């Protein structure tokens with residue numbers, strides 16, 4: 106059985122296209138409600154972006170469509186980035202001089218064995234941490250020079266995080282978790298709720314709105330986390346081992362979903378993983394070992410080795 | 412983030428909080444409850460003392476025989492100091508004569524008192540009889556009659572009786588112009604006093620000349636007490652000194668040790684009672700404050716633990732766009748809410764405590780009882796402030812957590 110066949114079986118079983126259908130349906134629904142046109146074709150193409158058309162988005166639409174000035178300019182740029190952890194007397198360099206440019210619209214997979222510094226890199230890309238040495242530029246701005254509140258704004262509006270351990274707020278129900286980023290951006294409650302409904306429909310959890318995270322399966326939790334990462338419609342999705350705690354089936358569903366987001370929404374997706382399988386979705390793969398970039402590989406999507 | 416969202420998040424945190432948090436709230440409940448209980452009890456006591464002091468004549472000075480060193484500075488009630496070396500001393504009309512020259516004295520009168528059998532309608536009761544100078548008594552006393560009149564200069568075998576003698580002591584009520592028998596002598600009741608609520612209600616007042624013949628060991632021109640009314644309240648202190656000096660001279664006493672009389676002002680008595688009361692309220696208040704302090708340390712402790720427990724959540728919230736201020740406010744709102752809930756329950760507890768204590772201490776206390784609205788509001792505000800103050804440090808620490816470190820926390 107070829108890998109494609111396997112994927113096909115999984116696809117039919119988990120039926121991610123059904124989800125995408127619902128996404129499209131919702132998209133049309135949004136189009137209708139805003140254009141007033143009664144047109145309701147099945148809408149195979151998703152060119153009309155439901156996010157940018159919807160008024161529920163907290164971020165400015167200009168940001169959602171294009172951040173960088175042109176394709177040549179990197180969205181994120183790392184120059185000689187070091188991360189050194191001080192443990193008492195001992196110093197440990199988790200990243201040793203990383204140079205990397207990430208462009209808008211990429212599906213970047215950072216691949217490396219455990220302990221190679223992937224999460225450390227990820228934290229820098231997501232403005233969760235600052236480098237010990239070197240510079241991280243986000244849209245040509247040095248993140249080390251930004252105030253904490255500014256970094257919080259960037260995290261809240263530009264980046265959607267997906268974690269290996271889901272990191273849902275245990276005391277908030279599904280809906281509460283999904284719209285939490287919108288609350289931090291002071292979105293109007295009614296619009297936030299609509300947005301939440303919409304996203305939960307996309308990830309197929311409309312019937313679990315009031316479940317607490319503890320009342321969901323692992324896969325469902327990660328879908329909630331994905332919906333949450335899309336709440337503010339950020340241009341960048343950062344995922345650290347998003348499938349690490351899931352079985353292959355569910356993992357594939359999640360990856361297909363991210364892949365669709367990349368293709369149809371033009372989102373920049375960065376996944377950090379040690380799972381070789383994920384590579385097949387990537388447009389570029391960064392191999393990292395012992396805190397250094399081993400090689401960078403350009404790819405054409407979905408042309409995985411048979 | 413909006414305030415309403417902070418409130419929502421904080422409430423969510425409170426509702427999902429562990430038993431530990433609710434135990435912490437009990438600390439605040441007890442603290443606020445005891446403060447409210449004690450303050451309202453203190454208020455009620457103050458009110459009741461004030462009402463009994465208000466009809467106290469503050470210009471009154473009482474001279475009584477006997478003197479003890481220990482009580483010399485204390486101005487306690489006269490009854491307390493009859494012990495001592497010189498109980499056999501007497502106050503006589505010579506003493507009154509000696510004092511008459513003092514300018515600050517408005518009225519002066521000698522009084523005798525004793526307990527005698529009083530018969531009415533076939534029943535006998537032993538009652539306290541006070542013989543007073545009918546010339547001046549009605550100007551000196553603060554007592555008022557509910558029916559009849561006070562004593563007049565020409566009276567002799569007549570009496571003014573306390574309200575409980577009139578209506579409770581005997582099966583039949585005694586009215587004005589009824590005749591009672593004291594030591595086989597008929598005495599006509601000319602007045603019934605208003606109720607005062609203390610021992611005064613079972614006293615009989617008579618002109619001293621009449622009382623002299625009725626009270627068993629009373630002697631002419633010998634008094635149990637001499638009562639003086641000062642011209643004004645301000646003169647009381649200096650007048651007391653003058654009286655002591657005058658009497659020392661007239662009684663040929665040279666050394667302080669040989670002194671055989673005491674001088675007491677009702678003013679200083681009133682002062683010492685109020686003083687005692689307020690220091691008692693202060694003392695109890697201090698205990699309540701300590702329990703509040705303990706309660707707030709409890710809140711702080713719980714907040715620290717809950718910040719620690721929620722470290723990973725804080726990291727997540729920061730990753731999805733929470734500003735430091737958002738985290739700070741969520742935790743502050745949470746601790747304010749703990750204070751609020753504790754305050755509400757504390758007010759209820761305080762009300763029960765104050766009601767219970769007041770009814771325990773006697774019926775007339777409950778008149779001023781209950782917890783006033785303003786005290787409730789103060790208690791609640793206090794509880795919220797305590798919640799916020801004890802939450803400030805943990806909330807600040809939570810807000811300053813670095814997102815990476817918080818996310819890595821297990």
Ligand SMILES: Nc1ncnc2c1ncn2[C@@H]1O[C@H](COP(=O)(O)OP(=O)(O)OP(=O)(O)O)[C@@H](O)[C@H]1O
Pocket residue numbers: 190191192197198199217218219220221222223224225226379
């Ligand atoms: N806070 C820290 N203090 C000290 N050392 C750290 C710290 N964080 C990470 N490291 C070290 O840095 C190295 C890289 O860690 P990192 O978490 O980036 O690995 P990773 O590639 O994500 O591994 P995995 O695939 O297991 O998640 C590890 O050797 C780790 O021990």
Ligand SMILES: [Mg+2]
Pocket residue numbers: 223224225345
């Ligand atoms: Mg990792």
